[in-house]
Amino acid sequence: MQQLRHETTVKPRALTILARSLFRQMRDQGYSTEQIIGLSSELLDLVSNDLRSSGDGPELAAAE
Numbered sequence: 001m002q003q004l005r006h007e008t009t010v011k012p013r014a015l016t017i018l019a020r021s022l023f024r025q026m027r028d029q030g031y032s033t034e035q036i037i038g039l040s041s042e043l044l045d046l047v048s049n050d051l052r053s054s055g056d057g058p059e060l061a062a063a064e
Contacts, residue, residue, distance in 0.1 A: 026036050 023036065026039070031039075
């Protein structure tokens with residue numbers, strides 16, 4: 001999974017396909033809109049925490 005950190009190794013189209021696939025699977029399994037939003041929020045929190053701990057996010061600190 002470390003390869004995903006490098007923008008050049010994952011094409012934006014692949015990320016769109018992954019997001020749509022995950023969304024469809026969650027809807028097919030009965031997840032509500034609120035639950036999908038909750039998952040999205042948790043993912044953003046995890047990314048934010050990872051950026052803070054790795055020191056890769058100076059623009060994140062400026063945005064807060």
